[in-house]
Amino acid sequence: PVGDGTEWEPTGSLLLTGISALVTVDEQVGSDELGTISDGAVVIDEGQIVWVGPAAGAPDTDDAIDLGGRTVLPGWVDSHTHLVFAGDRSAEFAARMAGQDYRASGILATVEANRETSTDALTDGVRRHLAEFARGGTTTVETKSGYGLTKVDELRSVQAAERAGIDALTFLGAHVVPPEYADNPDDYVDLVCGPMLEAVAPLVQFVDVFCEEGAFDDAQARRVLSAAERLGLDRKVHGNQLRPGPGVQLAVSMGATSVDHCTYLTEADIDALSASTTVATLLPATDLCTRRGPAPARELIDAGATVALASNCNPGSGYTSSMALVVALAVIQCRMTVAEAIRAATLGGAQALNRSDIGRIAVGMRADLQVLDAPGPDYLAYRPGVPLTAAVWRRGVRVV
Numbered sequence: 001p002v003g004d005g006t007e008w009e010p011t012g013s014l015l016l017t018g019i020s021a022l023v024t025v026d027e028q029v030g031s032d033e034l035g036t037i038s039d040g041a042v043v044i045d046e047g048q049i050v051w052v053g054p055a056a057g058a059p060d061t062d063d064a065i066d067l068g069g070r071t072v073l074p075g076w077v078d079s080h081t082h083l084v085f086a087g088d089r090s091a092e093f094a095a096r097m098a099g100q101d102y103r104a105s106g107i108l109a110t111v112e113a114n115r116e117t118s119t120d121a122l123t124d125g126v127r128r129h130l131a132e133f134a135r136g137g138t139t140t141v142e143t144k145s146g147y148g149l150t151k152v153d154e155l156r157s158v159q160a161a162e163r164a165g166i167d168a169l170t171f172l173g174a175h176v177v178p179p180e181y182a183d184n185p186d187d188y189v190d191l192v193c194g195p196m197l198e199a200v201a202p203l204v205q206f207v208d209v210f211c212e213e214g215a216f217d218d219a220q221a222r223r224v225l226s227a228a229e230r231l232g233l234d235r236k237v238h239g240n241q242l243r244p245g246p247g248v249q250l251a252v253s254m255g256a257t258s259v260d261h262c263t264y265l266t267e268a269d270i271d272a273l274s275a276s277t278t279v280a281t282l283l284p285a286t287d288l289c290t291r292r293g294p295a296p297a298r299e300l301i302d303a304g305a306t307v308a309l310a311s312n313c314n315p316g317s318g319y320t321s322s323m324a325l326v327v328a329l330a331v332i333q334c335r336m337t338v339a340e341a342i343r344a345a346t347l348g349g350a351q352a353l354n355r356s357d358i359g360r361i362a363v364g365m366r367a368d369l370q371v372l373d374a375p376g377p378d379y380l381a382y383r384p385g386v387p388l389t390a391a392v393w394r395r396g397v398r399v400v
C-alpha cells in the first residue's frame, strides 16, 4: 500500500491505478487548466511514462498498484535553490521577525562558513536537502554556487552539488562582492568573468547574477551575462527582489532563460516579460519570509508572461524546501488559481530549466510522479502546511 514507507524497486512495467484525479499538466490546454483525467491510470517502464489514460482502457502490465482514490501529479520541478551552504543563520531570521530588514549582506555570513567547510561536508549537506525535497514531492532540483566567492571555493561548491546528484547546476559567482574586493568591485567582476567562470564552465548549465543595489549594477551584471553567452552557457538573473531595478529588462534583453524573484515590477517590466521567452520565476516563500510582496503574479499571467514557481530554499531569505507551501502561497497570496500554480511549479519549472522531458505526465516523459493523499489538486491550497505527499517516483524508482 502507498504511504506505508515500503521501498519499491521496478522489475518491469508498473500500472498505477485507483487515481481519483490524474493531473497531466497537458501542454495543449489553457494556462488555467491541468488536463485532469478522473479515474485515470499511468504505466511506467524503465524510468519513463509509457501509457496515460482512463483506467478502463489500461493495458496489461507486470505489476500494478492501486492508489486508493488519491491524486497524482508530475513531481515538482524546483528551478531555484541555494543548497551548497554551511553554518546557521536562524538568529538572522529571528532578528528579521523582530523588525530588522532583509539585507543581501547576510549572504557573507554563509560565505565565511562555506570557506571553512570541506567539500565532503558541503556535499553531505546537499544530499540531506535533496532527500528532504523528495519527501515533499520534488523530483527535479536546480541549485547554485554563490557562497564561496573565490575561484577555489566556487569550484568546490559546484563540485559538491554535482557529487550530490543535483539535476541542474548554476554558477552564481556574482552573488555579492566579497569583503576582499569591497573597494574594487569591478576587479571582482573581472575575476568572475575570467578565471572563475573558466574553472566552473565544464560543470554548469547556467550562469546567474544578482542584479540589485548592494550586489551588482546593470553594467556589471551585463558583463557577467555576456561572458556566459560567449561560452555558450544559458543565463539567469536574480532581479527586482528588494526594489524595482534593471534586472528584468537586463534579463530580457540578454535572452536569459529566466529572471527570478520579480517581486517589484513596473508595467514596462511586465510588458517586456510578456513579449519575451524569459520565464518570470516567482518565489513566494521568500517573499513571506522577508515580509515582502506579494509578487504581481496575476498581472504577469494576465499579460501573457510565462511564470514558474520555485522554493528558493536557502539559509538566509527563506529556508523551506516545500513546493506544496509555495503553491499554496501562490494561490492564497499571489491570487494564482490552483491550476496556474501547479502548472508553474511543474511545467513552468521545466521551462525555467530549458527542459522538455519533465513537468508533465505524458508518454515519453521521465517517470517523475507524486501521489497526494487527497481527492483532488485543490487540496494543495485548501490544506496549506499539511504534508499530503503519500508516494513519489523519480525516474521510475519509488523514492518515498
Ligand code: NIG
Pocket: 082, 104, 106, 107, 110, 210, 238, 241, 286, 312, 314, 315, 316, 317, 318
Ligand atoms: O535568492 N538574492 C540573493 N540570494 C538569495 C538569498 C541568499 C541568502 O540570503 O543567503 C535569494 O534570496
